[in-house]
Amino acid sequence: MNAAQAIKHVGSDGDLLMENMEPGLIQQRMFEDARNYVRNSGQFRSAHDLAELFRLDLNDVRSRLEAWKSRGEIFSIDDGDSGELFPVFAFEQDRRFTSA
Numbered sequence: 001m002n003a004a005q006a007i008k009h010v011g012s013d014g015d016l017l018m019e020n021m022e023p024g025l026i027q028q029r030m031f032e033d034a035r036n037y038v039r040n041s042g043q044f045r046s047a048h049d050l051a052e053l054f055r056l057d058l059n060d061v062r063s064r065l066e067a068w069k070s071r072g073e074i075f076s077i078d079d080g081d082s083g084e085l086f087p088v089f090a091f092e093q094d095r096r097f098t099s100a
Helices: 003-007 023-041 047-054 058-070
Strands: 084-087
Touching: 047 058, 047 084
Parallel strands: none
Antiparallel strands: none
């Protein structure tokens, strides 16, 4: 059974019946749900999005993000599709591009 087939196994209330899924598919489905939640939350943005938001050069933004990550001042989540996503709550509230 693949992930698409597993999604078809739903209960009468519409909930996914995970007991009918193989353990690897359960973990895959949970990971995809988490990734979609992070993507759709608006709380995590790509370097490109941050460059547009702060009106900065994309290469400069990427450089700063890498420096902050190497010092442990910020973290990122690997989105797979769009690369790394960074938490917007980690930046100063006055819209300056500095780590909080």
